[in-house]
Amino acid sequence: MYVKKLISPMLREAGIGLALLLLCIVFAIAAPRFASPINITNILTQISINTVLAVGMTFTILLGGIDLSVGSVLALCTIIAGQIITKESLSVGPAIFLAVLGSLAVGMACGFFNGYVSERWKIHPFIVTLGMLNIARGAALQISQSRTIFKFPETFNALGSVNYVGIPFIFIIAITVVLLGRFILNRTVYGRMIYAIGNNEEAVRLSGHNPSIYKVLAYVLCGAMVGLAAIMYMLRLNIASPILGVGFELRAIAAVVIGGTSMSGGKGSMVGTFLGACIIGVLDNGLLLIGMGDFARQIVTGLIIIIAVIIDTYRAKISIRTEAY
Amino acid sequence: MKIKPQKIFEIKGLTKHFPGVTALSNIDLDINQGEIHVLVGENGAGKSSLIKILCGIYQSDEGEIRYRGEEYAPKQTQDAIKAGIRVVYQELNLLTYLSIAENIFFERLPSKMGLVDFKKLRNESKKMLDEVGLKISPKTPVYQLGIAQMQLVEIAKALSGESKVLILDEPTATLTSKEIDRLFEIIKQLKKNGVTIIYISHRLQEIFDIGDRVTVLRNGLKVDTRLTSEVTIPEIVKMMVGREMESEYPYREVVKVGSEIFRVEDLVCQGDENPISFSVNAGEILGIAGLVGSGRTETMRAIFGADPKVSGKVFVDGDELVIKSPKDAVNGGICLLTEDRKEQGLILDMSCAVNTSLANLHDVSRSGLMNFSKEDEVTARYIDELSIMTPSVNKWLRFLSGGNQQKIVLAKWLYRNCRVLIFDEPTRGIDVGVKYEIYMLLWKLAEFGKGIIIISSDLPEIMGISHRIVVFSNGKISGERMHTEFDQEKILSLAYQEYINDGNGKKS
Numbered sequence: 001m002y003v004k005k006l007i008s009p010m011l012r013e014a015g016i017g018l019a020l021l022l023l024c025i026v027f028a029i030a031a032p033r034f035a036s037p038i039n040i041t042n043i044l045t046q047i048s049i050n051t052v053l054a055v056g057m058t059f060t061i062l063l064g065g066i067d068l069s070v071g072s073v074l075a076l077c078t079i080i081a082g083q084i085i086t087k088e089s090l091s092v093g094p095a096i097f098l099a100v101l102g103s104l105a106v107g108m109a110c111g112f113f114n115g116y117v118s119e120r121w122k123i124h125p126f127i128v129t130l131g132m133l134n135i136a137r138g139a140a141l142q143i144s145q146s147r148t149i150f151k152f153p154e155t156f157n158a159l160g161s162v163n164y165v166g167i168p169f170i171f172i173i174a175i176t177v178v179l180l181g182r183f184i185l186n187r188t189v190y191g192r193m194i195y196a197i198g199n200n201e202e203a204v205r206l207s208g209h210n211p212s213i214y215k216v217l218a219y220v221l222c223g224a225m226v227g228l229a230a231i232m233y234m235l236r237l238n239i240a241s242p243i244l245g246v247g248f249e250l251r252a253i254a255a256v257v258i259g260g261t262s263m264s265g266g267k268g269s270m271v272g273t274f275l276g277a278c279i280i281g282v283l284d285n286g287l288l289l290i291g292m293g294d295f296a297r298q299i300v301t302g303l304i305i306i307i308a309v310i311i312d313t314y315r316a317k318i319s320i321r322t323e324a325y
Numbered sequence: 326m327k328i329k330p331q332k333i334f335e336i337k338g339l340t341k342h343f344p345g346v347t348a349l350s351n352i353d354l355d356i357n358q359g360e361i362h363v364l365v366g367e368n369g370a371g372k373s374s375l376i377k378i379l380c381g382i383y384q385s386d387e388g389e390i391r392y393r394g395e396e397y398a399p400k401q402t403q404d405a406i407k408a409g410i411r412v413v414y415q416e417l418n419l420l421t422y423l424s425i426a427e428n429i430f431f432e433r434l435p436s437k438m439g440l441v442d443f444k445k446l447r448n449e450s451k452k453m454l455d456e457v458g459l460k461i462s463p464k465t466p467v468y469q470l471g472i473a474q475m476q477l478v479e480i481a482k483a484l485s486g487e488s489k490v491l492i493l494d495e496p497t498a499t500l501t502s503k504e505i506d507r508l509f510e511i512i513k514q515l516k517k518n519g520v521t522i523i524y525i526s527h528r529l530q531e532i533f534d535i536g537d538r539v540t541v542l543r544n545g546l547k548v549d550t551r552l553t554s555e556v557t558i559p560e561i562v563k564m565m566v567g568r569e570m571e572s573e574y575p576y577r578e579v580v581k582v583g584s585e586i587f588r589v590e591d592l593v594c595q596g597d598e599n600p601i602s603f604s605v606n607a608g609e610i611l612g613i614a615g616l617v618g619s620g621r622t623e624t625m626r627a628i629f630g631a632d633p634k635v636s637g638k639v640f641v642d643g644d645e646l647v648i649k650s651p652k653d654a655v656n657g658g659i660c661l662l663t664e665d666r667k668e669q670g671l672i673l674d675m676s677c678a679v680n681t682s683l684a685n686l687h688d689v690s691r692s693g694l695m696n697f698s699k700e701d702e703v704t705a706r707y708i709d710e711l712s713i714m715t716p717s718v719n720k721w722l723r724f725l726s727g728g729n730q731q732k733i734v735l736a737k738w739l740y741r742n743c744r745v746l747i748f749d750e751p752t753r754g755i756d757v758g759v760k761y762e763i764y765m766l767l768w769k770l771a772e773f774g775k776g777i778i779i780i781s782s783d784l785p786e787i788m789g790i791s792h793r794i795v796v797f798s799n800g801k802i803s804g805e806r807m808h809t810e811f812d813q814e815k816i817l818s819l820a821y822q823e824y825i826n827d828g829n830g831k832k833s
Contacts, residue, residue: 189690196683200672206631206663207684207737208655266674 012260016275019308023279027286034289041166045236047281048174049229051274053248054255055181056225058273059218061256062185062198064265065118065125067219069132070226071248073110075241076140077103077230082149082240085156092153104227110136111223115216125219133249140242149240160235170232177225182270194218198265254301255280258308279304330357333490333521334379338388341374341545348374350545352388356490361512361522363532363553366542367565367782367817372525375542376492379523380412381405393489406432411483412492417475419467419482426450426463429482453481457511473504480511484520491515492523497531509535527616528824529558541565559814562821566784566813583607585643586776587659587745592637594620594627599801600637605745605776610767612791613780615820619797621780622664625747629654629661641744655684658744662734662751664780666727670734673723677715678704680722680733684741707736712762728759735766745776752786764790784813799823 028035053070060067084090085099114132118125162169185191193214196204201211234240259276261268283304287297334356341349349371356362364372377383379390381399390397392408399405405412419428426446427434435445450463459477467475476496483491493512497505512522512535524536532539533553541548541564548564586607591600601624605611615621627634630648639646639659646657654661663669671680678697681704682689689700704718711732715725722730731751738746748767752760767790771777781787787794788811796804796819804819806812 187695188693189686189695190693192679192686192695196672196675196679199674200668202669203672204683206629206651206661206669208652208660208741210650210652 013269013271013275016258016260016272016279020275020279020282023282023286027282027289031286031289034286037166039285039289041163041168043281043285044171045168046285047277048168048170049232049236050248050251050255050280051174051277052177052225052229052232053252054259054273054277055177055270056222056229057249057252057256058181058185058259058261058268058270059194060125060222061253061261061263062194062265062268063215063218064198064201065215065218066129066253066263067111067114067222068126068129068249069110069114069136070222070229070252071245072133072136072140073107073223073226074230074233074245074248075243076110076136076143077106077227078234078240078244079140079144079149079242080106081231081234082152083143085152085234086149092155095153096156100231103230104224107223107225107227107230108220109223111219111221111226112216114223115219118219119212119216137242144240144242146242148242150238152234152238156235157238160238170235173228173232177228178270178274181273185270190214190217195266198267200266251280254305258305260312276308279308330360332356332391333358333393335391336388337390339375339378339385339390340387341371341378341383342386347545349378349385352542352545352547354540354547354550356521356523357538359516359519359521360537361516361524361535363524363526363536363539364542365526365529365532365539365561365565367784370542370565371545372542373494374545376412376494376523376525379405379490380410380492406486409487409489410492411486411488411490412494413476413479413483413496415495417472417479419475419478421468422466424464424466425454425461425470425478428467428478429453429463429485431482433486449485450481453485454478456484457481458507458514473500473507476500476508477511484515488520490521490523492525494525495527496524497526497528505531527821529561529821530824532561533558559818562814562817566817583774586641586774587778588640589624589628590638590640592624592627592639593635594623595633595635597623597635597800601802603795603802603805605778607774607776608771609793610771610777610779610791612787612794613778613797614784614787614794614816615797615803616824617782619820620800621797622749624797625661625749625778625780626663629659629747631661631663655741655743659747660684660738660741660743660745661747662731662738662749664749664753666731666734671722671730671737674721676719676721677708677713677725677733678718681707681718681736681740684737688740703740704736707733707740711736711766728755731755731759731763735763739770743775746770746778748777748779750780750782752781752783760786784816788813788816796820796822 033039053074057067057070081099081103084102085095087095090098110132114125114129117123118128159169164172185194193204193209197211197214204211233244255277256268256273257263257276258279259268259272259274261272280301283301284297287300292300332355334354336352336354339349339352340347352371352375364375366372374383378385381402381404384398384400397408399408420431423431429450430446435442435449447463454461454463457477457480459474459481461470461474467478470478480491496508500508516522526532536553538550539553539556539561540550541561543565583606585604588604590602592602593600597620599620601620603611613621623632626632627637628639628648630650630653639648641657641659646653646659648654648657651661667673672683678700682700689696689703701718707713708715708718713729713732713736715729722733725733751763755763767777767779779787779791792808794806794811794816795802796806796816798820801823803822806816
């Protein structure tokens with residue numbers, strides 16, 4: 001019984017994993033440089049930030065919501081963290097620590113705003129987070145006087161380029177976050193509530209729960225992921241800027257959707273999201289290596305998103321039909 | 326010199342099956358040209374199925390309909406509209422932000438070179454409004470109208486296409502007696518103009534106010550068609566109820582009636598003004614009878630905190646329980662099995678285990694972590710106890726039958742161990758065998774000293790299993806009967822009482 005519980009979502013993920021594998025093989029054949037250790041390290045670095053954002057996004061989409069503000073909030077987080085980390089009155093250690101804390105706090109505060117406002121006044125999160133997209137961007141520009149912050153401590157910058165046998169430090173963070181997200185979804189009561197609410201909120205409410213609390217918490221979690229991603233981005237770029245992260249929300253949503261999570265909520269998995277982020281990263285990188293231009297790459301990525309969802313929709317229908325008999 | 330009235334509808338052997346239910350069984354019915362024909366019957370008697378076949382929403386399985394001498398089998402509503410058959414439903418279907426004129430002619434707006442011809446639209450709709458006696462500018466947006474006016478707009482809309490048959494589904498349910506008078510005058514006028522009217526109502530008095538003939542349906546069968554001048558209300562009630570059902574209900578004497586376990590005082594639902602009070606004792610099954618829309622479900626939902634209430638107090642074991650949300654109710658030991666199982670009771674695309682533990686997650690978890698083996702164990706126990714047919718605890722509920730789904734909902738609340746259980750139509754759409762199992766379970770729960778409230782539209786059922794019945798009628802409690810005084814006709818007339826009084830009040 002317990003085995004079966006594990007197997008059925010794993011089959012779903014296996015399909016996406018297989019697609020990723022095929023993609024890698026195709027690119028490895030078409031562009032020999034693709035499979036080189038340096039390029040792999042490169043890809044892992046590139047997908048890390050989107051992975052962390054997509055993990056946060058998965059919580060909101062599983063609940064039938066969405067968070068469009070992650071890119072702007074990420075910029076705001078880098079600004080706050082950048083200002084803290086460059087404060088000369090602080091010594092290096094505490095400065096880094098407080099910067100991380102500050103980034104997480106800002107991200108969570110924005111997430112709380114998103115969740116609370118949409119629940120309290122029953123506004124669709126699409127609207128609220130669209131508002132937050134503007135608010136956070138404006139705040140980032142205002143606070144930074146639209147200036148880029150740099151000259152971070154050396155220890156901090158060095159951390160960004162650390163890698164263990166070709167695996168970058170920020171990718172290790174990303175993987176840890178995925179595993180943590182998976183643990184929350186699959187093993188905790190909170191994860192159970194997310195799936196249940198995403199499937200039938202009214203039934204959950206009439207079973208004596210308050211779905212609003214769980215939903216707000218999901219946006220706070222998503223915000224925390226944004227705060228973390230902001231720090232990872234700073235590790236990579238060694239700057240903080242109010243114009244960072246434009247369009248990041250769309251890449252995160254794309255990863256979640258390619259990973260098989262339903263936009264109407266209730267169905268999906270963390271591992272799927274991770275594989276989705278990998279597919280986007282591999283596509284970006286591979287298409288570049290086979291010499292495709294920037295514009296054509298966007299077109300292909302867009303098509304892949306649509307095709308992935310079509311396949312997933314059909315697969316879901318077929319599995320329901322075969323399950324029934 | 327009328328010899329024989331001409332028949333506009335000749336229905337022969339009409340039968341309609343739904344999965345597990347026969348909605349209409351071998352109905353023979355003639356409707357005469359230009360008459361007002363009233364259809365009555367309890368909820369689920371088959372009135373609305375019949376109407377839906379006539380207007381093309383459902384297709385019949387057997388039997389034939391001849392309409393004005395020709396075979397008639399509409400595949401969709403447009404076919405019926407083309408044939409001149411229109412329905413005004415109880416729930417109005419107007420586009421609230423468009424004008425009256427646009428609503429009336431929505432299906433065929435007059436146009437000139439691809440643009441709406443507003444002048445013609447206004448003039449034509451003015452004519453239609455005159456016909457139904459509504460003196461309002463056709464430019465008025467519908468949301469500014471009262472319910473009675475909207476109803477007239479619906480009728481005007483229905484008449485706009487040269488209708489020959491007008492079907493009115495409980496048109497007076499939400500009208501005041503003065504508005505009803507107006508409506509009746511208009512209906513009589515339409516009749517003079519040669520329109521045939523099929524009229525559905527729960528208000529039995531109305532049969533005599535406007536009907537020429539009345540047909541009584543029961544359980545998908547036609548009982549009889551009579552001239553209204555040759556029949557009385559008690560006769561109609563008797564026809565609607567039918568003979569006594571065999572005892573397929575496991576009634577048993579109360580083993581031990583405990584003291585009062587649950588009491589509601591002066592509860593007023595939102596949008597209503599009648600205070601409701603009743604109580605239940607431990608070990609007692611209280612039946613709630615009444616028509617759909619009589620306030621039964623609304624009251625229970627308000628008690629449970631599912632919908633907001635205006636005022637009222639709820640007591641469990643003599644202590645007041647402040648209920649603002651279902652969470653408060655469940656924590657206070659009250660549970661509600663909702664009427665709409667699929668939408669509100671369960672999560673179709675999740676497993677039996679998830680659904681069973683949903684109301685009692687803290688028992689299958691420790692410090693926020695799920696204990697899956699315990700959850701599976703508990704679920705397996707209930708699957709066994711309630712003999713739920715499922716291959717495993719992991720099966721999605723979508724793949725279970727209605728009866729087994731309902732048993733999972735039951736398992737959920739049994740696991741939560743509530744003191745007071747409210748069941749809203751627990752056996753609707755469930756086959757007889759499982760029904761019996763559910764009755765047995767209700768009895769077992771009563772023996773354990775729980776307080777049980779059961780709402781049902783099925784009178785024989787509710788009389789078969791309840792110790793006491795409270796009857797709702799038009800938002801009020803119209804009466805209460807102990808088991809020894811159960812009498813179908815009496816209970817049914819109590820259910821209709823407040824509606825009939827409305828009618829009488831209007832006449833005097």
